Amino acid sequence: GRGLAWTRDIKVHGAAVNGHTNVVKYLLDEVEGIDVCAVDEKTGYAPLHMAAVWGRPGIIVLLLSRGARLGQLNRDGATALEMAMQRVTRLDNVHDGYQDISMMRREGRELVDILQGCTDTGGYQVWAGGQINSFHVQRHSPKLISTSQRYCMVVLRELMDQRRATIPTEAEAAAKKAAEEAEAKAAAEAEAVANAAPVKSLVECLTEAKLNDKMILRQFDKWLKVKTMAELGKVTREDVAELDELDAKDRRDLWKWIQTNQPEKEPEKPKKKKLSKRKAAEARAAEEKAAAALTYRKALQIAFRPELPNDAFNVIVTLLFSPKEIFSLTEDLKNVPKKPKAKSSYYDM
Numbered sequence: 001g002r003g004l005a006w007t008r009d010i011k012v013h014g015a016a017v018n019g020h021t022n023v024v025k026y027l028l029d030e031v032e033g034i035d036v037c038a039v040d041e042k043t044g045y046a047p048l049h050m051a052a053v054w055g056r057p058g059i060i061v062l063l064l065s066r067g068a069r070l071g072q073l074n075r076d077g078a079t080a081l082e083m084a085m086q087r088v089t090r091l092d093n094v095h096d097g098y099q100d101i102s103m104m105r106r107e108g109r110e111l112v113d114i115l116q117g118c119t120d121t122g123g124y125q126v127w128a129g130g131q132i133n134s135f136h137v138q139r140h141s142p143k144l145i146s147t148s149q150r151y152c153m154v155v156l157r158e159l160m161d162q163r164r165a166t167i168p169t170e171a172e173a174a175a176k177k178a179a180e181e182a183e184a185k186a187a188a189e190a191e192a193v194a195n196a197a198p199v200k201s202l203v204e205c206l207t208e209a210k211l212n213d214k215m216i217l218r219q220f221d222k223w224l225k226v227k228t229m230a231e232l233g234k235v236t237r238e239d240v241a242e243l244d245e246l247d248a249k250d251r252r253d254l255w256k257w258i259q260t261n262q263p264e265k266e267p268e269k270p271k272k273k274k275l276s277k278r279k280a281a282e283a284r285a286a287e288e289k290a291a292a293a294l295t296y297r298k299a300l301q302i303a304f305r306p307e308l309p310n311d312a313f314n315v316i317v318t319l320l321f322s323p324k325e326i327f328s329l330t331e332d333l334k335n336v337p338k339k340p341k342a343k344s345s346y347y348d349m
Helices: 006-008 012-017 022-030 047-053 057-066 082-092 101-123 124-129 135-140 142-161 171-195 203-208 213-223 230-234 237-241 246-263 277-303 310-321 323-335
Strands: none
Touching: 012 022, 012 047, 012 057, 012 135, 022 057, 047 057, 047 082, 047 101, 057 101, 057 124, 082 101, 101 124, 101 213, 124 142, 135 142, 203 213, 213 237, 213 246, 237 246, 277 310
């Protein structure tokens, strides 16, 4: 049998309660005789019920991907979905100040969405097929993801052959991206203008601060050369100190007001420092990711050439989404014994 003998006595229920994904996966995939729907004698719960009670969405997806039954009832006659919904209701009634309550509510709703989605679509396989961007589905059903991606590629190629779909060129994609960014920037600027408070004049601000004395107004106009609030940024403490027409108290009060109302200066750009080992590793990883994305795009461009044979298209798609299949095929071909070459008639003479 598979797995060590003592591991067959481990119950999946405990690992599901504690969110030990690797343990649950090992027990279900590597140990022979483990039943994913086994009911615990004390609680009357299957592992799926345990994961629902303790709010473990990742464990829920893992169990469902390994054959757990959505409709299995616990001792009280409730399904995992009903138990998950009861948990969300109870969490909503907990005081907001309780530690980690926001995270628990979020995970609880995610768990309900998973179980409800599987119930509405008729099972895990159908639901997961439409959730290829889900972290949990990608982690626990990688073959399902690659199959879905390959199916989409085949459909797209067929549509392109029928002239019902096209792939934009790099120039078209770049132009579209630039247009979208410009549109988003314009929308953000318009929103900022709409939400901005009305700009007050220098005199209005001085009046509100009770600094609208004619002598003070004269300092701004004649000596400081400031006519708007935006120009306060160029005034320095030394400039105010040289206003001899004001007494010391007025100069202090004026400088405090100017300091308070000066626009914030843009922070200086930090000098480039030598990257640490960790940062350098992250930079290399980002470069490798970008290179991989470029290779991926080039492969797609080749795959959708009209003159490309279907067999070559299948190999490219398999390499993109299921590289292990290609590598295993390559290894199998290496082990195939080569047939001896037939001698030509020239050497037979």
